Amino acid sequence: MRKLLAATLGILSAVGGFVDVGDLVAASQAGARFGMAHSWVLLLGVVAICAYAEMAGxxxxxxxRAVFxxxxxxxxxxxxxxxxxxxYxxxxxxxxxxxxxVALAVRLATGVPYLIWVPVAGAAxxxxxxxxRFPVMERVFGLAGLALVVFAVALxxxxxxxxxxxxxxxxxxxAGQGWGAYWFVAVALFASTVSPYEVFFFSSGGVEERWGTAxxxxxRFSVLVGFPIGGFLALALIATATVVLRPAGLTVTGLEQVAHPVVLAFGGLGLAIAALAFFAVTFGAALETGLSAAYAAAQYFGWQWGKRVSPREATRFHTVLLVSVLLGVLLLLTAIDPVALTEYMLIISAVALPLTYLPILVVANDRTYLGDRVNGPWLNTLAAALLLVILAASIVAIPLAIGTRMGQ
Amino acid sequence: MSRQLLDRQLVDVQGRLIGKVDDVEFAIDPEGRPYLGTLLTGPGALGLRVGGRLGRMMALAAERFVTDRPMAPLRIPYPLVARIDSAVWLRVRAEELPAPPVEQWLRRHLIDRIPGAGRAGG
Known part of the structure; x- marks a missing residue:
């Protein structure tokens, strides 16, 4: 029974670590513009994140030792x-x-302009x-994020x-929109599934929870179950956008459009559930990205890091954490459109993907670190093929973004 | 030997993270043979090794937090090393070594002023 509970908690963490604002925007946009045509990208992304998160774990x-x-x-x-x-x-x-x-999700629920919620979200x-206690929060947000299943139900x-x-x-x-736009959306969707912060976070969490070989x-189980569940939720987002947004000719300019299919199906209750789910996944991802930024810096410089020690014993780590959240809030307070920011974020993530994934593959084959627990030949073949996809996405991201003027 | 040590995590006897091996210093024994004398850690030593504008910028940024410049790196005599695996484990506790100046400055001026700084989140 306790084992089952532990497994469930691990899965919840993985689901929470998978779906974020990038998936909400990219999946919905893909569905609204190209129907289910990008399903294969999502599948590829889930396989990639599973393979590399398993290595990092x-x-x-x-x-x-953590990735960075x-x-x-x-x-x-x-x-x-x-x-x-x-x-960083x-x-x-x-x-x-x-x-x-987070701010857009709260606006969806309250109707109060999102900019007011930005500092509140940052402070929270x-x-x-x-x-x-971080593991608790992670699981709460992972569980609440499962409310996204309402999209599958709406279908x-x-x-x-x-x-x-x-x-x-x-x-x-x-679908008559040009192959440039098709591939632009494909790269954005791929980047949203294999966000580098997911592996930073996953491996640092493992170190903090003092995983051993036992x-x-x-x-492995939580990765191989949790990430595919996350992928299924993202697929449901693509599908509902295909069924509802695409025939109506709606494009995704905010979370209202993302939520529109469930509102159509379930009215006010649907809106409430969707807003809760959006809040949970974005808030959970904000926690993870904030921590990941600080993990990367602390692990490069060798500073004391983590949530197990008090902030005064890890002051540089907590300072980076504080500064990162402040920078995030300031960036939003320039009144940049959060959905446009998400699209830019996905493109620069795509460019930076090899910086994270190549070293993981190298270390996962290094016997001086892993002894006989290095990658087997099958995993290496798969991982090398996926690395080629990652490299390709990284190389074409900027030319595609410029060539199609952000997918127009 | 030094290649194996460089950029590894330094860990104290209780598992606390001290820093990275940012540089190493060799010494000459009475018979004229070089041996590994000291491990250096700190933004000054790292900045020199990284070199270029990036390294200088990093060292200068760190120096803004200290009064005595240039910032001296923390020097760890090699005999204090207990063992080396995926990290470099020391025989001493972190408190027995001089505290990193940037950490101290931030503790005094920022983190300790926020309520709850002494409690671990878990």
């Missing part, structure tokens, strides 16, 4: 510092986008990071033409 359990810690050992001080700067910028922009998502996120409630839906998943294409099976 194994590295954490066997060596007791080893990035510096493998890449050397200088290259790793450039990597740190790039990863991407993670803080992601944090800002998540805070924007910081307060949770400062005081709360059954609405008069969905399942045959057409299935057909557009296998034979969908650029916990490997549990960690």
């Amino acid at each position: 194994r590295i954490a359990a066997v060596t007791g 810690d080893l990035i510096r050992e493998r890449l050397g001080a200088r290259v790793a510092l450039l990597n740190l700067v790039a990863s 910028v991407v993670t803080v922009v992601t944090l800002a986008a998540e805070l924007g998502g 996120v910081w307060l949770v990071l400062w005081r709360m 059954f409630w609405l008069p969905t033409d399942w045959a057409a839906l299935g057909h557009s998943a296998v034979s969908g294409g650029q 916990d490997l099976a549990d960690a």
